[in-house]
Amino acid sequence: MTGKVWLVGAGPGHPDLITWAGLQALLQADVVVYDRLIPLQLLSLCRPDAELVYVGKGGYGGPGPMSQDAINALLVNKAREGKRVVRLKGGDPFVFGRGGEEAEALAAAGLDYAVIPGVTSAIAVPAYAGIPVTHRGISSSVAIVTGHESPEKDEPSVNWGRLANAADTIVVLMGAKTLPQIARELMEHGMSPLTPAAVIYMGTTAQQRTISTTLGDIAQRVAEAQIGPPSVLVVGKVVGLRPRLAWAEKLPLFGLRVVVTRARHQAEALSTLLAWEGAEPWVLPVIEVETLPCPEGLGEAFQRLKEGGYSWTVFTSANAVNVFFHHLADRGLDARALAGVKVAAVGPGTSQALASKGIKADLIPPVFTVEGLARALVASLRPGEFVLWPSAQEANPFLAQALSEVGAQVDRIVIYKVRVPENIPPELLEVLRRGEVDAVTFTSGSTVRHLAQLLGPDVHVLEKVVIACIGPATARAVLEVIGRKPQVIASQHTVAGLVEALKAYWTSTRGGDDHGRADDR
Template sequence: MVYLVGAGPGDPGLITVAGLDRIREADVIVYDRLISERLLDYARADADLIYVGKVPGQVSGADVSHDQDAINQILADKAREGRRVVRLKGGDPFVFGRGGEEAEALRAAGIPFEIVPGITSAVAVPAYAGIPVTHRGVSASFAVITGHEEPGKPQSAVDWSHLAAAVDTLVFLMGVKNLPEIVTNLVANGRPETTPVAVIRWGTTPEQSTVTGTLADIAERVAEAGLTPPAITVVGEVVRLRENLSWFEDRPLFGKRVLITRTRRQASELARLLAAQGALPIELPAIEIEPVADTVPLAAAIDRLRDDGYAWCGFTSANAVELTFEHLAERGLDARSFGGTRVFAIGPATADALRSHGIAADV
């Protein structure tokens, strides 16, 4: 079985509940370049993680991971082994994600599949830049267009005259390289040069950056800012709303990189709190907590604790709490072992850890 799962636009919090469930259950995860790798933390420890990301403008040579036919083959081969395969794709699989092609290949190979839609960057990224794609009195329609079509293509799949005249908001995906041609085509087909434009790079992530302008100057502004892919382009009067609706880039720690050196288990919660304030947390655990090799003294202390041999028992860290209760569990014991012994905790995190095991610290 293969699950084609949309990972959302970059912020790992934007994946769907169904998508996260599939990641947790997967035997194999075949993932793209633009997904948040923090989502892979939810995978089982024994799951195979296979990277098949494609970098625009780069050819990988012998690396078949960048070839679509090879990706299709990987999906089919792993599924035939009887494994649950998740194909994790940025945004939504069916919005310029080649999910339809992969589903066709699976159907042709006789492999069952399931589609798990994701939040497309075409809507989420403008929202994180404070730009609604529709707005009463401003925009009643929007279109999502590939910006990756080769300039000068003899028969363009894009109806420029219709887009320029009949659609209020235009969202171009993957269009930074071709931005000058996009602008030229829109203006040549009647879109006013004064039309507002926004180009948003790495949208929904702490690295998000936004350049605004008009059709007359946006290509020059983007070049001056050194904006490179991945980015999307929004064309339309709704861009003016950003001045009043910008929120994501206004958070107190936006754009700050924060190195976290705590243990991985403790770092994850801190990383979540920092990310909520706009920071880019980088987890680099510098310490690792391991149980003592000689557990005889601890076992003796627990035996004495159960016999009410202590008036007080103190914990200096949450790690000490967890290791103690792991040892209790190994012996089939729990918080009842503390009996009438009073307990003190140093620090609120230690007190919280005790509370999670059913003990309210006396001090």
């Protein structure tokens, strides 16, 4: 069976800016052929058994670089092997991405292919710097040109003389090395040296830096700031809107690269909140949930539930909720098994998991910790009442002990355990080892222990980053395992509270040093 190739635009740099269609293609790919500057966060989403082939210049990955003819041949050969192939390219594959050449090669070979457009950096990068490429009353036309033409051409095809007067806004991609020549050409052909101009480096990412000045000064300013590729040059009056419209660099966590250590299926909520505040989340799932197939005592507990023998069922994590209901379903049961029993949840996340199963929690403590839950339950329990506690193997036994001390009969049933995932992308660990992140978040003691285990002798790298914990129990694990106190402990023990605490810390402690990463004068 012949395979198929998807030419996918990965977007301008921020992993969230890939399109939905592009993401779906990436998730099902057998082979991913990718360039330099593709976010590692996207590559980490590939299937564990997918073949990743790096063909870019420098950067990371395999032997690269590979000639365009060799890349074309690779795509053809992999498709002929019956593989689903994603050719992952920065920006849009048909905007100076040589996607047209690859499509020609596939068409000539009679192979099936599809093009999934991407968000081009020509528009997205200026937007992240607060520069709209068109604006009513200022710019009604935009020209997108390359600053790096093929060396095989006999003469340049960019007519700077015409371009200087052809569009209200000029956007130049891949022009970092030829910036002095570009600026000189535009001015020699009539463009005023006072025309507003900006260069944006690593736009849409945590490393974004922006120089905005005039066309006459832009080359010198960029050289002084030692800014190189990848960068985007914007020339035109729209650059003058930046002081009023710059938004990304004003976000409270802009420029902060944050590691999210939650299980992959739980990381989205925290990652989304971080991204909304301007951070660049790096999902490094150091735990995964393993459902125990035949938990000891679970059958008897379900029978007691059926007979109305429990006064309370207590859940201390969303994972416990999901695994518990999995076991219910395996036995042909559903939420009705909890009819007549009160249900307690340790916090909003666990309560939401229950709500998704049709159960409203009767008790959520004011302090979202196991200790807070124990205090709230002690006030509600009578001696001799039975309590069902489906838990993780690693759960702190404090809850059972505290309830037993006031005369409750606690059936703790271990229904799952957490373990280190088998397929953690090694590139993400290397990013941490190289000190290329600013903060690490922990939401449980298990995330602390597992990350330390994965880092091994390199655990000392955690001494150089901001550590943010969801609550005091997790903070104690940091002190015990890593040997230092975290800088951030959320007062509200939720992922939203964790983000708010990190915002407060970053704004007050680090914000004045590097916040904004812009070089405007």
